[in-house]
Amino acid sequence: MATPDGRRVDLNADLGEGFGTWRLGDDEAMLGIVTSANVACGFHAGDPTTIRRSCAWSIDRGVVIGAQVGYRDLAGFGRRFIDVAHEDLVADVLYQLGALDGLARAAGDRVRYVKPHGALYNAIVTHTDQAAAVVEAVTTYAGATGEALPVLGLPGSEWLRLADEAGLVTHAEAFADRAYTPEGTLVPRREPGAVLHDPEEVADRVLRLVVEGVVTAADGTDVAVAADSVCVHGDSPGAVAMADAVRSRLAGAGIGLAAFAGPGGDG
Template sequence: MRIDLNSDLGEGFGRWELGDDEALLAVVTSANVACGFHAGDPLVLRRVCERAALRGVVIGAQVGYRDLVGFGRRFIEVAPEELTNDVIYQIGALDALARVAGDRVRYVKPHGALYNAIVHHEEQARAVVEAVRLYDPDLAVLGLPGSVWLKLAEQAGLRVVHEAFADRAYTPEGTLVPRRQPGAVLHDPDEIAERCLRIAGGDPIPAIDGTPVRIAADSLCVHGDTPGAVRVAEQVARRLSAAGVSLAAFARRGG
């Protein structure tokens, strides 16, 4: 068995630092790099792309709503054409910085409220799919299994990658528990590593109410802004490796 391990990086802004990008890049196989709309500035983003390229970590564009103040975690009712152009703009900006660093963007993952919205919001999901298709139809797209976003992406001929969250609680329906609810974010590295091992093996995990729920995943996400994120990522990597699960990026470098 093998699985990808990804994390959200490049989420600092100016003098404000968030997460330990350098330490996480030593563990993960894919980096969801912010694109300046919910977090990140050109200095931060270029530095992350350079470090990722040096370590052989695959670079993905983490696109979101135009919401620096809310860190992209607030839903915004935006016209489809505007959203499509916003996403193209973000992918293009990060791709330029990645190319200067000696690599390129190889996949797209929506961030925060946009990620959650396009699980069910067909109009916005279609707008994001259109952005990826127009910019580069060879880019893979990362998202929640069963989401409208991945369904429409697959219909458009894009490569879809199913994602599970190492440090987030799930509802019995297989969606993420909203962050505002108690227990939505997990913190115990051992508990998280055990859940990841079960997901990688195709076994069910307990939803927030204890109901068994099976999450099909090609990639596991550890949030870079969560306290103790590095320790969590390291424990997940160790546990998977000890069980014979190889960590490998779903998007290959080269070409």
């Protein structure tokens, strides 16, 4: 819930990304910390049993379920750009939304928001056609179900711009454990220092981001970043320790945690 002065922020994590006998991250522990779960939809990661279990755990802990849609790229974990035709990308995203929403409903809730994953997330920061395809899929699915589906993405992205124009509720996101460029985009994972690992450093960065609206870029300059939600990647080494440190640091500063979507949110 919000603090007396109204300050609050959502804390999200990518979950449900195991596959078969391969376990990726500690979903149970993360779901005791975050307020929103970006659950894999089977294209970049996640099998039906893992996804269903993550949905059930999310509901049990009062964590809002979001669809983390991505490229059809299990081998590359969805982190490779794919030049998908507009019509195919619309269908791919609709397919993922339907699959996750079905499993979420069977567990007792539904998908409450949409956040693209990996290379698709990064591509639609500037790739207008792919951004338009994802927006079309979300608006089509929301229209068919009659239920709101707010979206989450990088501030200033084509994805959020087109989603807003289409009448979707949009929310801006920042990343706790990723380095930023001076332009406010994420440093590519292939570059040194792109992923942060120290829980105290990460917690300090998030607190400053939430309180001051700035983050220190890789070159040492300050970048303005306005965000409704902060992501801690569930598959990062030490993800649970980082998420716990972030939550504790925010609570110590009197900042409440609350999901931006679902019951109690504006989605």
